[in-house]
Structure formats: structure tokens, C-alpha cells
Amino acid sequence: MKLIIFYFNKITKEYKEIFEYYFKKLIKNININIIELEEYSKADFVSNQLKNEELINKKIKDFKDFELFLLDINSKQYTSIEFAKIIENNKNFKSAKIGFIIGPSDGFSNEFKKNFNKKISFGNLTLPHQLVRIILLEQIYRAFKIINNEPYHK
Numbered sequence: 077m078k079l080i081i082f083y084f085n086k087i088t089k090e091y092k093e094i095f096e097y098y099f100k101k102l103i104k105n106i107n108i109n110i111i112e113l114e115e116y117s118k119a120d121f122v123s124n125q126l127k128n129e130e131l132i133n134k135k136i137k138d139f140k141d142f143e144l145f146l147l148d149i150n151s152k153q154y155t156s157i158e159f160a161k162i163i164e165n166n167k168n169f170k171s172a173k174i175g176f177i178i179g180p181s182d183g184f185s186n187e188f189k190k191n192f193n194k195k196i197s198f199g200n201l202t203l204p205h206q207l208v209r210i211i212l213l214e215q216i217y218r219a220f221k222i223i224n225n226e227p228y229h230k
């Protein structure tokens with residue numbers, strides 16, 4: 077199974093250690109790739125959003141065979157078991173290629189979000205995008221533990 081995460085900007089030192097902790101656990105068993113984009117933030121809010129949406133659109137063109145999920149606060153919330161099911165279904169029945177897109181600090185416009193019918197919310201709180209990366213990695217790790225019926229999941 078191939079897994080890809082798109083996000084904006086390099087991870088800063090405060091978050092790096094914990095991100096790498098989960099990343100190292102995951103790469104032992106899973107083909108996981110990170111696509112890091114540089115966030116555009118030089119103009120006004122709307123222009124920045126548009127530019128960042130262009131950047132992501134350009135990138136995801138190369139991943140048409142991936143089942144892509146947008147991380148979006150105002151979308152559907154899943155339990156960890158349901159999240160594991162998303163991964164398991166993709167692993168067993170689809171292309172075995174799954175991707176997650178985390179927005180930049182200004183987020184994405186509603187127009188852009190409409191292009192995605194698969195979205196995941198980690199709850200109603202607005203989380204820093206760097207923290208979302210870590211939560212996503214941990215939940216992917218947890219999902220594989222659930223799928224493989226291995227100890228960890230509580």
C-alpha cells in the first residue's frame with residue numbers, strides 16, 4: 077500500500093521530534109511519502125489561498141490514481157475504528173494508494189474544498205497545521221494496529 081501526505085512548509089523544531097517518532101514507526105511497514113509544498117503568504121488572504129490552491133492542484137495531478145482525502149475542520153468526523161476502515165477498504169479493494177491533504181495556515185477556500193468529496197475532520201477545533209500532521213501520522217499508525225489486530229489500540 078502506498079500512502080502519501082501533502083502539506084505546506086517544513087516542520088519546525090518544536091514539532092519535528094514527535095513527527096519523526098511516528099514517521100519512523102510507520103516507514104518500517106508502510107510505503108509512506110511526504111510531499112512538502114512551500115506556502116505562499118506574500119499577498120492578501122484571498123490571493124494567498126488561491127496561490128496555495130494552485131500549488132496543490134498542480135501537485136495532485138501526478139497522483140490521479142490515489143484516493144485523496146482533504147483534512148477539513150468542517151467535514152465528517154470519524155472514530156479511529158472508522159478511520160482504520162477507510163484505510164483497510166482502500167488497501168483491500170481499491171488501488172492501494174491513499175493520500176491526505178493538509179491545508180496551509182490560511183486554510184483553503186470553500187470553493188476549493190467543494191472539489192473533494194472525501195474529507196476528514198479531527199473535530200471542531202482549529203488545529204495548527206503542523207499539529208495536524210502529527211495527529212494524522214498517529215492515527216494512521218493506530219489504524220494499522222487496529223487493522224492488524226495488534227496491541228496498542230485502547
Ligand SMILES: C[S@@+](CC[C@H](N)C(=O)[O-])C[C@H]1O[C@@H](n2cnc3c(N)ncnc32)[C@H](O)[C@@H]1O
Nearest residue numbers: 147148149178179183197198199201202203205
Ligand atoms: C490552521 S488550519 C486552517 C484554518 C482555516 N481557518 C480553515 O478553516 O481551514 C490549517 C489546516 O489544518 C487542517 N486542520 C486544522 N484543524 C483541523 C481539524 N480540526 N480537522 C481537520 N483538519 C484540520 C486543515 O487541513 C486546514 O486547512
